Amino acid sequence: MNESKIVLTERLRREGRWDEASKFKDEALKELRSKGMKRDEASEAAWEAMEEAYSPIAAVAATADMQSEVATHTRIHGLSEIPAGWPTLPANASLQAEVSWVQANRLRCVRETSDCVVVDLSRALSPAPSYAALGWLETSIKTYAKFVDVVAKATSTQDDEQAEVRREQQSIEEVRRHLAQMLEG
Numbered sequence: 001m002n003e004s005k006i007v008l009t010e011r012l013r014r015e016g017r018w019d020e021a022s023k024f025k026d027e028a029l030k031e032l033r034s035k036g037m038k039r040d041e042a043s044e045a046a047w048e049a050m051e052e053a054y055s056p057i058a059a060v061a062a063t064a065d066m067q068s069e070v071a072t073h074t075r076i077h078g079l080s081e082i083p084a085g086w087p088t089l090p091a092n093a094s095l096q097a098e099v100s101w102v103q104a105n106r107l108r109c110v111r112e113t114s115d116c117v118v119v120d121l122s123r124a125l126s127p128a129p130s131y132a133a134l135g136w137l138e139t140s141i142k143t144y145a146k147f148v149d150v151v152a153k154a155t156s157t158q159d160d161e162q163a164e165v166r167r168e169q170q171s172i173e174e175v176r177r178h179l180a181q182m183l184e185g
Helices: 005-014 018-034 039-053 058-072 095-109 131-142 144-184
Strands: 075-077 110-112 116-119
Touching: 005 018, 005 039, 005 144, 018 039, 075 131, 095 110, 095 131, 095 144, 116 131, 131 144
Parallel strands: 075 116
Antiparallel strands: 110 116
């Protein structure tokens, strides 16, 4: 795929084609699974088919780039106003923790007006894990596309780790089954 799944989803939403494209992907997935393709492979192929069938609309892509440039110069108020109830924030935390916090709290804390963006950190579900998380919140406001790319990279590492844990658990279960069979026999 040329675009990450997150970037592709965001683009299709901006273009107003996500619902249609998502249905297309779901149908492709069903068809591929019915032909005997494994779940993960079918899912990946369905996403690729959707990306190919729903290539970027040039006018919308140009508008999104212009909006991104405009957003870079947006004034942000309240980002440095740490709520009194929050503990002292460390400089950094894990990237996954930081971007996850931004994803969970951005809609609650950020309000856009015609001439500026107002951030109210007191509306967050929990304190930020670090000052760097507040930097990622600022990035998500000023250049959302860059933030989405970072999220995609951070979550792909997390997905890889989760897959490794699942493989280890399956291996442990397999060893237990073999031991149980040996005890029975």
